[in-house]
Amino acid sequence: MSRSLKKNPFFSHCGCPSEKKDKKSWHSRWRTRERQAFRKLSIETIDTHQTILRNQVSSTWMMGKDGRYYWPISEQNQIAQILAQRKGKTQAELQKIKARLLHRWRGK
Secondary structure (H helix, E strand, O other): OOEEEOOOOEEOOOOOOHHHHHHHHHHHHHHHHHHHHHHHOOOOOHHHHOOOOOOHHHHHHOOOOOOEEEEHHHHHHHHHHHHHHHHOOOOOHHHHHHHHHHHHHHEO
């Protein structure tokens, strides 16, 4: 996986690496509410049951990665070139620094 690249250049707004805990707690709350709703229903009214919506259980704005933004590859190349020019002295150094930055940004 060290050489795999992102298919789309979307990134999160915060430094949270994963939403795994948020998703686990959300699904746990959702399943609990669904079980409670089914227990309240009788056999005659079970056909009228409607599934609980995601927004009734939690808010996506309260999760770790609350938003995403698009960072075009052309813009990544420009910024990597600028940062490489600040650090590198020779042409070979510039290319290596730029390649290293792009690999870090495009990696999963």
